[in-house]
Amino acid sequence: MATGLKSLVTIDVGSTQTRALLFARVEDRFRFVAAASAPTCLRAAHPDPDMALGGIRALEHLSAITGRPLLDHHGILISPELSNGVGVDACLITISAAPPIRVVLGGVSPEWSLASLRRAAASAYAQVVEALSVVPLDGQPQTEEEWLQAMIAAEPHLVAIAGGMDGGATRPVQALLETIVLATRLRPEGERPWLLFAGNSVVREEAVALAGRELPLRVLQNVRPRWDVEYIGPVVEAMDQRYVEHAMKSLPGLPLLQSWARGDILPTSRALSHVARYLSLETVDRGTLVVDVGGNHTVITAAHGGLLAQVVRSESGIGQGIVSLYQRRGYERIARWLPHEIRPEALEAFVWTKALHPLSIPQTIEEMWVELAFVREAIVEAWEQLQSLWPEFLRSLRAFEPILLTGGAFAYHARPGALAMVVLDTLQPVGLTTLLWDPIGVTSGLGALATMDAALAIEVVNSRPWIPLATVLAPVLDGPMALDELLFTVEVHYRGPDGSEFVYEVEVRGGRLEVIPIPGVGETELRRFRMRRPVDLGWGPRRTPRRIRIPGGWLGLIVDGRGRPLPLAEDLKARREQIHRWLWDIGALGGGL
């Protein structure tokens, strides 16, 4: 829907930082103008935790940076935009600051309805606190009374019920529904969970009758109308709405920000999925990945041809979520990514300091490597979950184009090589991939804009508001290789806008990363691959196109000759040397940009 907007701010209320972005029409093009951030006032130490305060401070910074007044003397957003360019036409809000909602899933079968509900819950800011199943879970049958007790103990914000194909057996899902309705009635009014019924459509009327008028029941499309069809979108949407409702009730000041907004508040993960979906439509033969690591959530969204697979991993990040992340992953997994030694006590002190002072940032290079080790594990964990929930979807994608990095963990870096290495180590892309970098958190704002005016969002996306970090070429080998063994050579042909031309020949060696600077302007092609080993660059062993055109970027072309899966040395000393060598190869050591 075209809105005719001249200007817009988006405010992303994260668990650590609140980011405000200004978009405006400049010389007939709608584009991203500036970003600013301020701490989100969440901590209990603050006597009046107030989400509005973070938003107001971020807008004050944005005003100071751009010279454009956005707030009036009372601290209220000026909207619509005045004739003198003061204020903005609209405001949109995204949020990830609230803790995840507590969710109970009820299904007939663990492999079908419950599995679909688990995928839905994984795509929202939701913590599954209980799963009720008619068909025994792990061989343990559950009685109705056990379901009831589990419901009472779980104190959920939302219960999703599914089961049965349309027109199939009704009794199993009816029994589940009856028990859940009974348990819901036990909660005091105002504390009752939302009930979602997304099961056999034949049972819909009975579900409505059972819930009566006093229970908040929503009847949705069956998540599994047929064995080979899955619709989790409506369940995810309802979970998003419940999350926002919960946030509005539990986060003081959020209603004030909402009163400035045009439309409803959008969960940040949903905004990210809109961007991932759009980017995936640009490259139909490959998938798109959007990776967001924040203070308390890690979100990975894979999209292909407009279809989505998403994992929102709560209690995972480099802010408050770092404690849970550390407890789940453990010392060894974190320390394996470090080029230096760290004692467990020192690592734990780091974890607690970071969790209790989530705004603080690494000042020394050693602390930077530790923080990036946590970022790696947050990505690995979410990536593993994504692969286990959507195995076929991800197997069908051989490569991703692009991989977009966003979120607080990737903000304000001046060592792009270190960020690129985080992606190469964890997602281990194969073939040819472009890495895009969002250092200021523009992606969530773009996703929010897409819900209001898709054409404007596309206009901004087409202006590429992200930094092209690097083009990655990562071969797959048929077996082990020796360090520095020659794998293949390739010629990089560059033609500048002034007609100048030059050619490099690159030797790609085993266990090494090669970085070839590529200017941001001009045309670059890869030609004349000469294989010394039957490596697969995404077109099959020893097969390559005659010419591959690649874009420029901050780092240029990275050729990752380390192999897949990444061969981390077992021996501690050897591994530290290995990581040090790779950081050197990629240019992450030494001074920043």
Added chain:
Amino acid sequence: MELLRFYPEVVKFMPLVTIRRERRLPIPGKVLVQRGDGVESTTVIAVAEQPASVAIVDVARMLKISPDRATAYLQRKLGTSVRTGEPIARRRVWLGLRTLVARSPVDGEIVMAGGGKALIRAGMRPFELRAGFPGTVVDILPSRGAVIQTTGALIQGFWSTGTDFSGMIRIVTGAAEPLRARAIDPMAQGTIVVGGAWIEPSALEQAERFQVRGIIAGSMEASLLPMLRELSFPVVLIEGFGHLAMHPGIFRIFSLYQGREAFVLSSPTDPSSPSGRPEILIPAPTENPPPPEPSSEIPLQPGIRVRLLREPYRGRTGVVSRISPHPWTLDSGLRSWCAEIHLDSEESKIWVPIYNMEILRS
């Protein structure tokens, strides 16, 4: 460009101030106090109840009728008590020669009937909200709790094991001295032991032996966390994890109130997760009310005292001398606005990212 303002976190430690704190139930309940009431720390100011367990009686199946007819056969009204084995519904069959009976499997209260089933609540889990510190109720939060006011010292810490507690303050070390076993003697029983620097593992064992009420210290190695779970008393850290000494100003307040009763308020969260700052309140009645607690929104500016949070300066304190006009690139490779800090007891000045410090308000 207009000058940007930054608002790092504020840590307060004040020897005499008017303190107001909201005490709130996690779920709606009943508030038992009124505005103006005086309360002790143990006064229950609000209560709430949640069902502890429930039992289902499938009346329709037991009486062999359809679910929609079951309610008509119930012999007990909703809200009435029933004993184990007591009939809650009956139906005569075979011309009255035989009776089908649905009985309660537990002692409890009938709370609901629907879908052919009756639900019996077998107990309630009460939740009592206590005042946490002595004071006066100055505001009521309907269905949730109250705001309580007192006067005295306020110290905000870094971390605690997550429970509220109280006891007499007993300082057993110097300001920069670690808390070792030998500092804790039988006189420490029932008191809050205060140590200046970090806690040695042996001190925790000794404190358990002498049954202290709690420990407040500067810091502790994070590797001792599993040990804390086995202890019967809570621990509060003022500075952080590692080997950090308590800020001298905070230690001075404890010294000033040696022998007085302190009340520790912690956020009611999972002890294994990062909660809000624990707060130590030491009530001290005064004739004239002291000034109210200052705002937590203080812009960073030259002259402000700060404590540094991250390596290589973690735990150091100093005064802000100026703020960078533009973001700087740090050794870590991150870009950030920075502030120049004149470290205490040193001539040198250092540059530190603005969010790697907290403002000390004393």
